[in-house]
Amino acid sequence: MSAPILILTEVALGPSERKAVEGLLSGGGPELEVLVPSGRKRRLVIDFLDHLSMLEFGKAVEGLSDKGPDPQAARSIAQTALNTSIAALEGLGAEVTGNIVEGDPVQALADRAASIGAEQAVVVTLPHAVEDTFHTDWANQAQRKLGIPVLHLYAGTGFIGDS
Numbered sequence: 136m137s138a139p140i141l142i143l144t145e146v147a148l149g150p151s152e153r154k155a156v157e158g159l160l161s162g163g164g165p166e167l168e169v170l171v172p173s174g175r176k177r178r179l180v181i182d183f184l185d186h187l188s189m190l191e192f193g194k195a196v197e198g199l200s201d202k203g204p205d206p207q208a209a210r211s212i213a214q215t216a217l218n219t220s221i222a223a224l225e226g227l228g229a230e231v232t233g234n235i236v237e238g239d240p241v242q243a244l245a246d247r248a249a250s251i252g253a254e255q256a257v258v259v260t261l262p263h264a265v266e267d268t269f270h271t272d273w274a275n276q277a278q279r280k281l282g283i284p285v286l287h288l289y290a291g292t293g294f295i296g297d298s
Contacts, residue, residue: 139166139251143244143273144259146290147219152259155288157227159255167224169233170247171217172240174209210235241276248281255284262289 140159142148148156148169156167213235224231236243244256258274274287 137165138254139168141168141170141244141248141251141253141256142220142224142259143170143172143240143256143277144216144220144290145172145240145273146259146261147216148223148259149291150223151291152220152257152288153223153227155286156224156257159257159286160227160229166230166232167227168247168251168253169217169220169224169231170236170240170244171213171220171233172243173213173235173237174206241273241280244273244277245280248283253283255286256281257286257288259288259290 140156142152142156144152217233217235221231221233234247236247244258247253248256256277258272258277260273272287274285278285
């Protein structure tokens with residue numbers, strides 16, 4: 136059995152992510168571990184610019200006054216995303232587990248990778264124009280911090296980022 140593959144995702148995984156992960160599995164398949172952060176630190180200006188760049192004017196304005204979900208609601212959202220993600224990956228011939236992580240998601244990924252000896256990671260995000268342009272997105276941070284191959288997938292699209 137090969138080393139586990141870690142998957143950090145900010146949204147529930149679906150068919151396009153399942154297909155990409157399936158391509159990473161060989162033979163018996165390594166263990167897959169999904170990490171979903173509970174909540175996300177607000178970045179008002181960056182979130183505003185991201186929405187504007189995607190021509191999401193309503194969301195951009197709405198985000199200026201939105202305080203985000205309370206911690207309990209954020210944890211519930213993360214749990215739903217985790218359960219959905221695990222279900223999406225079942226049947227690939229690999230054991231699938233998962234955890235909700237608190238704090239910095241990239242640091243949590245790095246800590247978990249070091250503790251289990253992961254040899255590759257997958258980071259699934261929505262498009263974030265500002266972070267993607269300046270290579271400050273989770274996938275690029277993980278690539279620098281982990282020193283192992285990191286596949287960056289844009290959620291629901293099947294497109295691969297450039298980390």
